[in-house]
Amino acid sequence: NAGVTQTPKFQVLKTGQSMTLQCAQDMNHEYMSWYRQDPGMGLRLIHYSVGAGITDQGEVPNGYNVSRSTTEDFPLRLLSAAPSQTSVYFCASSSSVRRETQYFGPGTRLLVL
Amino acid sequence: AQKVTQAQTEISVVEKEDVTLDCVYETRDTTYYLFWYKQPPSGELVFLIRRNSFDEQNEISGRYSWNFQKSTSSFNFTITASQVVDSAVYFCALSEALKGGDFDAGNMLTFGGGTRLMVKP
Numbered sequence: 001n002a003g004v005t006q007t008p009k010f011q012v013l014k015t016g017q018s019m020t021l022q023c024a025q026d027m028n029h030e031y032m033s034w035y036r037q038d039p040g041m042g043l044r045l046i047h048y049s050v051g052a053g054i055t056d057q058g059e060v061p062n063g064y065n066v067s068r069s070t071t072e073d074f075p076l077r078l079l080s081a082a083p084s085q086t087s088v089y090f091c092a093s094s095s096s097v098r099r100e101t102q103y104f105g106p107g108t109r110l111l112v113l
Numbered sequence: 114a115q116k117v118t119q120a121q122t123e124i125s126v127v128e129k130e131d132v133t134l135d136c137v138y139e140t141r142d143t144t145y146y147l148f149w150y151k152q153p154p155s156g157e158l159v160f161l162i163r164r165n166s167f168d169e170q171n172e173i174s175g176r177y178s179w180n181f182q183k184s185t186s187s188f189n190f191t192i193t194a195s196q197v198v199d200s201a202v203y204f205c206a207l208s209e210a211l212k213g214g215d216f217d218a219g220n221m222l223t224f225g226g227g228t229r230l231m232v233k234p
Contacts, residue, residue, distance in 0.1 A: 105157075
């Protein structure tokens, strides 16, 4: 049981490039979400999914897209990277939507030049 | 909107000292959940505890204890006899329904800014 896994661990992009951050969980969790962590600001919700085929925007969705074609995977796409998207990205999952504990992946550190 | 405040940005103690990390929250929900997460230098987020708003009993887990007081909207975390391995950033978080109080439609964790704890040998 690997829990929540994220790839890559670290990525450098140039402004304007696109990329996909991968997130997978093997716990058959219904609820998945993406957060970004910036210094001194805790974590902020980007997008979330209450189940396969259903996604919605969180607090800071601009510049990001998501899809959820399977229960296990929840990739985050950066459409055209900007320096303001330099951050640490965390994927999380929980067994159900209702306030269940969210377990976080190890994070992806992204640097946009 | 909900808010979580961790007023202590950084705390430094010597090993074996007791230390309390403060967390104050604001919410209009009558039902809510509070969490503490630990982020060690390696960067991952480790779940420590989850407490619902109807359960004000203090909880103890080994050297860790939590004091939840609804009257003061606080959920403080105490480490007894601190150890170097406790050095980390600790986050307090509050769970919020995203759409009109309907938790089946999704929820969001609102995090405080974190408290960096340094335990020196």
